[in-house]
Each structure stands twice: as C-alpha cells, then as structure tokens.
Amino acid sequence: MADLVYRKVMHDLKQKIVNNKFPNKRLPDERSLSEEYNVSRSSIKRALKLLADDGIIFKxxxxxxxxxxxxxKNQTIFHYEGSNLGITDSLKSQGKTPKIKLLDFKVIPASKEIQQDLFLSEGDFVYEIQRLRLFDDKPFMIETGYIPIKIAPELSKQIVSGSIFNYVEDKIN
Structure with a gap:
C-alpha cells in the first residue's frame, strides 16, 4: 500500500508539471506537498526522488x-520509455540503420538562453554541433546540440560524427 501512495503522488506531480500547473517552475516545499496530498513527508521525498531520477525535477x-x-523543452519531442538509449541506439533497436553526417562543429560563447537551459555561467563556452540524422539512408532530422566544454573538453569532429550519447556514457560515465 505504501508503494502506491508515493507512486500516486509522483504521477500526479508529473501530470501537473506537464500541464504547467507550476508556472514559476518551482514545486512547493515537502511540508506543503505532504499536507496537500495528506501523506507522510517520506512518501513525498520518495516521489520527488523518482521525478529527479527521471530528470524531470532537480533540487x-x-x-x-x-x-x-x-x-x-523536450517533453513533446522525445518520450522516455524507461530505456537508457540515445537516438542512434533507439533507431538500431527498431531495426533501422542509423547514420550521422556532421554539418558543423564549433566552439561558441553560451548565449543567455543556453546559459539558462544548461545552468551555465556568463562567459562559459559550449560546443555547437549540427548534424544530419539519417536512418536507412533517408534524412530523419537536422539536430543542433550544445555541450558545455567543461563537461567534455576533448570532443572532436571524429567523436561527434558518431554517437555522442555512447561516447559520454562509455568515456565520461
């Protein structure tokens, strides 16, 4: 029964997040949530931990x-299904043959929006990576990604011409 309590809270909070019920992008404190849901703080902590583990919230x-x-920003584009795969591996698992064509790779100062989105400071630099994604030799999408240099200072054209997700997972952990 206790498992159901925190899971119900987690699902309800996730639904409220998706429906933009927290316009200031901040959740109420644990005590307020505990009172709102009429559950223990440990149930709230557990629900929040799961949401944090899924990358939905952060403390x-x-x-x-x-x-x-x-x-x-990404909730409408990609739907997390509980697997820990990048786009390349996701397409492979669907029987498609993924390919990547690097279009542009450069270092730029992080704009105000990128600083906010990636929790960077003024003056931080990022890699700007533009790639054409294909599967079964048909164009699928053009992606533009930004990676803070301080996270992966050794990125190169060769690395970003392949699966960045697998590189980060295997080499940077």
Missing amino acids: KRGSGTFINPLYM
Whole structure:
C-alpha cells in the first residue's frame, strides 16, 4: 500500500508539471506537498526522488525543488520509455540503420538562453554541433546540440560524427 501512495503522488506531480500547473517552475516545499496530498513527508521525498531520477525535477540546496527546463523543452519531442538509449541506439533497436553526417562543429560563447537551459555561467563556452540524422539512408532530422566544454573538453569532429550519447556514457560515465 505504501508503494502506491508515493507512486500516486509522483504521477500526479508529473501530470501537473506537464500541464504547467507550476508556472514559476518551482514545486512547493515537502511540508506543503505532504499536507496537500495528506501523506507522510517520506512518501513525498520518495516521489520527488523518482521525478529527479527521471530528470524531470532537480533540487537546489537551500532554494527548493525546480522543474528541469530541458525536460519541459523536450517533453513533446522525445518520450522516455524507461530505456537508457540515445537516438542512434533507439533507431538500431527498431531495426533501422542509423547514420550521422556532421554539418558543423564549433566552439561558441553560451548565449543567455543556453546559459539558462544548461545552468551555465556568463562567459562559459559550449560546443555547437549540427548534424544530419539519417536512418536507412533517408534524412530523419537536422539536430543542433550544445555541450558545455567543461563537461567534455576533448570532443572532436571524429567523436561527434558518431554517437555522442555512447561516447559520454562509455568515456565520461
């Protein structure tokens, strides 16, 4: 029964997040949520932990719990199904033959929007990567991605011409 309580809270909070019920992108504190759902704080903590593990929210010590802007931006594009695969591996698992054609790879200063989205500071630099994604030799999408240099300072054209997800998972952990 206890498992159902925190899962119900988690699903309800996720639904509220998706429906933009927290316009300031900040969730109420644990005590308020506990009172709102009429459950123990440990149930709230457990529900919030699952949401954080899924990348939907993050906690900032001393400031509160916030909705991850990257989750909100990408929720309509990709649907997380519980697997830990990048696009390349996801397409392989569907029997498609994925390919990547690198269009552009450069270092740029992070714009205000990129700083906000990637939690960067003024003056930070990012790799800007533009790639054409194909499967079964047919164009699928053009993607533009930004990776903070401080996360992966050794990225190269060769690396980003392949699966960045697998590189980060295998080499950077």
